[in-house]
Amino acid sequence: VQLQASGGGLVQAGGSLRLSCAASGLTFSGYAMGWFRQAPGKEREVVGVISWGGRTTEYADSVEGRFTISRDNAKNTVYLQMNSLKPEDTAVYYCAGGSYYRLKTLQSPNYWGQGTLVTVSS
Numbered sequence: 001v002q003l004q005a006s007g008g009g010l011v012q013a014g015g016s017l018r019l020s021c022a023a024s025g026l027t028f029s030g031y032a033m034g035w036f037r038q039a040p041g042k043e044r045e046v047v048g049v050i051s052w053g054g055r056t057t058e059y060a061d062s063v064e065g066r067f068t069i070s071r072d073n074a075k076n077t078v079y080l081q082m083n084s085l086k087p088e089d090t091a092v093y094y095c096a097g098g099s100y101y102r103l104k105t106l107q108s109p110n111y112w113g114q115g116t117l118v119t120v121s122s
Contacts, residue, residue, distance in 0.1 A: 001025040003113025005095050010119045011085055019080040021095030021113055028076040029053075031110065034103035035069060035080045037091035038115070047093070049104045050078065058104055063089075085120045092117050 007019040019035070034049040048059040050069040057069050066085075071078040078095060093116050098109035 001111050003095050003097065003111055005093065005113045005116040008093060008116030008118045010121065013085060013087055013120055013122050015085050015120075016081070016083045017085065017118060019082070019093055019095075019116060019118075021078045021080075023076045023078070023097065023111075026097065026111065028097075029073040031097040032100035032103050033069075033071060033078040034096050034098075034109065035067075035078075036094045036096060036106070037089075037118075038094070039088075039091040042091075044094070044106065046104055046106055047080065049100060051100055056100070082118070085118075087120045087122045090118060090120050 002024045003021055005021045011017055032051050035047040036044050037047050038044040048069045050057045054071050066083050068081040095113040096109035097111040103109055
């Protein structure tokens with residue numbers, strides 16, 4: 001199983017980025033997917049989670065209204081659209097797959113991807 005995250009980079013505060021996570025080796029449509037982040041010196045936290053069919057999403061309070069998770073099961077890909085970025089959004093962002101509840105509570109997702117670094121300058 002591989003979860004390949006991409007799309008990170010350097011952006012100014014107020015800007016936007018779109019992260020992608022391409023999955024292979026698993027029945028993608030059978031899993032909820034989530035985005036997580038870890039800033040330097042901080043614990044990993046949930047950014048948002050999307051159900052297997054894409055109908056249900058939840059977000060951390062800190063990103064609600066600015067970030068949007070979506071998925072394309074035909075392309076085995078989950079996305080994270082990040083708008084109105086703030087310096088405090090700077091972190092390594094990871095995608096993961098598993099059950100919806102376990103993802104949103106950060107309880108050992110079935111699969112983790114490698115991270116992609118997002119840096120927001122002030």
